Amino acid sequence: RNTPVQKVFNGHLRVLNWEFLDAYENSSSPEFSMLAKKVKSTVEEIYRNHADIGPYHKETVITAFSEGSVIAYYWSEFLVPKYREESLDRAMADKQSLVQRWNPRLRNPMLKVESVIAFPVDPSIAHSARDNSCMFSLHAKEGEVTSFTTPGFPNSPYPNNALCYWALRADASSSISLTFKTLELEPCRDDSDFIKVYDSLSPVEPHALVRLCGNYAPFYNLTFLSSQNVMVVTLVTNKEGQFPGIKAEFFQLPKMKACGGTLKGDSGTFTTPYYPAHYPPDTDCVWNIEVPSIKNVKVRFNMFFVLEPGIPVSSCTKDYVQINGTRYCGERSQFVVASTTNKIEVRFHLDQSYTDMGFSAEFLSYDSSDPCPGKFTCNTGRCIDRSMRCDGWLDCVDGSDERSCTCTEQQFRCQNGWCKPKFWVCDNVNDCGDNSDELQCSCAADSFKCNNGKCVPNTQKCDGKDDCGDGSDEGSCSTVGQTTVPCKEYTYKCRSGRCISKQNPECDGEQDCEDHSDEDNCNCGLRSYVRKSRIVGGQNSDVGEWPWQVSLHVKGQGHICGASLVSASWLVSAAHCFLALQGIRYSDPSLWTAYLGLTDQGDRSSPNVQTRKIKRIISHPFFNDYTYDYDIAVLELQSPVTFTAVVQPICLPDATHNFPVGKDLWVTGWGATVEGGTGASILQKAEIRLINQTVCNQLLTDQLTPRMMCVGILTGGVDACQGDSGGPLVSVEPSSRMFLAGVVSWGDGCAQRNKPGVYSRLTSLRDWIQEHTGL
Incomplete structure (x- = not known):
């Protein structure tokens, strides 16, 4: 109960009556040291005046400053008895209370403070932050692209057990565009190395934009936008592995003044800000769309990526698009939303963390009596070619293109009325949805169904003879303690000449042969780039997707x-x-x-x-x-x-x-x-x-x-x-x-x-x- 718990909080506060100097970007400058001393004293004063915080405060370090008037970033360390931990967490989360507890007449009347915000972080990261060997501060130059890499890239791997930290800045009234040109890290696991990007100079979860691990093809879209003129990139590594690292570049651009607008006409297109780059956080956009009064309007989303980690698409509580009172989020294939009038409003809401690529959409006017001239109209409002009607595939999300069909000679009629190509019959896949394409394919209760569809008596299974013709009745027939079986044309032969019954044992990551020969010559069949581009319905391949x-x-x-x-x-x-x-x-x-x-x-x-x-x-x-x-x-x-x-x-x-x-x-x-x-x-x-x-x-x-x-x-x-x-x-x-x-x-x-x-x-x-x- 009294065992002390180490707690670390990362935070920032705004100093209203102080002007930002360029020298504040350099943590070694006298100006930085002078202001850091004042801010540290202010933060300590705030803590001292709070009974749930002051007694447990150990240390506060001012890490950076940015514009607005001046925003100071810091981390604070506490040692608190276990039973007081929740009280400390509540007190540090109470932004209003933190400001009100500070009495400016006591110590530092020069600083007028507001917006004192703090978030809990992993103590190990805060301790790593004391080591400046992998910390970098970069400022964008007008009209130029600035690049940075992990230490040693590309000639040597990035360090293990490290925290690297790149503070990126732009001029006031600008925002930052960051692109990873190369990203090759340890394959993704719960404890693997990762890159994290924050919309702040304080690396705290509520301002995280993305977490990246593994490796990405060169043309994968890894461009991220900030909402303000600062950004932090962190690399957290464990003690294992040797991997190349990253190469990234950034530049500044004018801060977005407005998002959305009024769109008029028979048709047109619109996208999320900076599409297909990841949209900036903390934004709200509204498009008011109007087509001629004799028509109705519909919006077709051709690409839609509004995915937030851990948020179910059924709730859409963070980032979302809202039309006609319905919210849409997640990763969706092409879909249409229609209005019963000539006007429609599209709202796009973004919170402060985790962004995505957004959407590409078009609006179209249509005649409600003939919404898809020359085409078939899905019940959802989507238009598809008439040749797709009753072709056996669900081209409409709701399946309306496959209802009330007359099947051709090349098609099988399912019991539910759908028509499917005859070559899908008896392929062990329920294509009809009611399994009727597989009903006449099963074997009798006393028979075994071969992989090729043939039925053989159960008594012929594992009898040492290939009764199926494809060896499937003799597959996986070894008994407990038995590792080898008589060699047949359908059994896998190890280099030793012995045979095993396991099907497809080669290069499956398990050593099935006593001489391990089933796992020899297995440097094959793997892609170097595990992350592929997100092209919905597209047929174009990525670079490196099929390297053979x-x-x-x-x-x-x-x-x-x-x-x-x-x-x-x-x-x-x-x-x-x-x-x-x-x-x-x-x-x-x-x-x-x-x-x-x-x-x-x-x-x-x-x-x-x-x-x-x-x-x-x-x-x-x-x-x-x-x-x-x-x-x-x-x-x-x-x-x-x-x-x-x-x-x-x-x-x-x-x-x-x-x-x-x-x-x-x-x-x-x-x-x-x-x-x-x-x-x-x-x-x-x-x-x-x-x-x-x-x-x-x-x-x-x-x-x-x-x-x-x-x-x-x-x-x-x-x-x-x-x-x-x-x-x-x-x-x-x-x-x-x-x-x-x-x-x-x-x-x-x-x-x-x-x-x-x-x-x-x-x-x-x-x-x-x-x-x-x-x-």
Whole structure:
């Protein structure tokens, strides 16, 4: 009960009758010392006059000053008995009481004080603040950008067990724009290193703008705005790890005078302040929108990021947009809010902490009798193409585009009336919502359902025979204490020659083989940049998002095919890319150049990009250019690549690896096919799903072979995945590693909405790849 507790508070107060001097920015100046002495004396006087504070005060340190008239920042340390801790917290939180307790006639009549504010902080941070070795004070220069880095960046890692502190200032009546150009810290955990930015010179939680950890791609939006002319950046590190650190830059800009306004016309656009930078805190904006009187008005939010840590989107108690009495917050895909008149008011409220990118919106006038001319109107007011009506995908958030539909021959009618593509039947995923697409697929009670959909008697499970045909009835059959099983074509073989029953054991972070060979050669399938940009509904890839993606060029023709990097010297692609065509022998390695680390086809000279010539091309000898069976090739580079943040190999699966029906996969590429057609400039991505082989074979009239796998697109309104011939089909495994599941084979890899795409199945061709590459 009487055990003393150490408490530290960070705070600030405003001195009304004092003018700010430039010398106050330098904590070593005589002027700083003189004013700090006066302010410290004032703070101590305030504490002394408060019975719940004065007896426990140990020390106060003045840390900084800023304009307005003068704002003084300080931290105070207390040693208080445990039973008095709550009383101290209450007293320090009572801003009004702190000011009233100070009697200016007693000690320092020169200082007229108001706004005494203090917040509890971690004592260890306050103690670290006494060490000035990693403390920096920077002032923006008019018309210039000022940069700063963590100590040693980029040649050596930032220090462990450190608190680094950058006080950023701008001229009076200015605000600060801060951008992190590089941010590579320890991966995020509860106790990992982190950067925190504050809208104050006092690093206290109520003024925190953002907390950052891990690493971010170079083009991730990390720009933050201050509400005043000061900002603090802190780096708190633990005792572990070696990581590069940060490079940041800031500049000053005129303080925002007003936010919002009146918008008139048939249509127009508006955004949050400084969009897409993180909006400044402590702001209120109101837009009054008016369209011609004979029309109604609606607002469409194309991008919406108003997310506050720990705040449920159902409450929206901190930052929010308010329209028609309803609050909106969080991270939302495109949505529409309509008015029943020609006027609408949009309110945007921001509190003092944690900001986000904001929104990009447009207002539109519409005729209430025909709100979406030539299009389908969702019940929410959103307009979509009529082709999306009854296509099997919920393009309207409320599903109104899929109600009261007549299904086509290519579609399955769910019991709830929805129409779904037939290739989603029996794929272990409840696409209908009422599970009716999976009802006729289950096995009898005394049977086992194989991963490929086949049913076998329970008595045949774990009997040492592959009754399913895909080995799934023999998977995970080891008994307690038994680590190995008889080797079969469906069991994973360790380097020792022993086999284990565990499915997909390779590179899963667990040593399953006695010789640990299942975890060898696992430097693959991981992205260096774990934070991706927030593009809602977008298909553009980030730099470094798919670091194994290769672009294969032919001189004079540009990008022709895709490929996947599987080691420093080897690529995997499709054999059909190297067929002779129009008199050109594409099997000649000298024709080809491989570009690695490439995202934008128009930026092949980027320092991220590595270029290699091809030493040899080996196509599968059984490749059939009519059926596209065995559509696989490996390419050896003339010289090995250097692995970087944007050039990394993807993991090759073992021949026994199982990619289950219904699993979501990713296809990437620039949309090029051997047959021609224009591709995209930026690397594209699409999420797709593995289809039941039996169902797919029926849809494709028995054109599938065991070397092929079927996928279907997952997004309504998309007629083709932007895959390349030869490009990767990627599976994200439970370990977060990515494995090459397939190679784009037929056409562009996805075809139409009701027609599956076909890929070469890597597991069926794995032994051939190993034979020719040693991998």
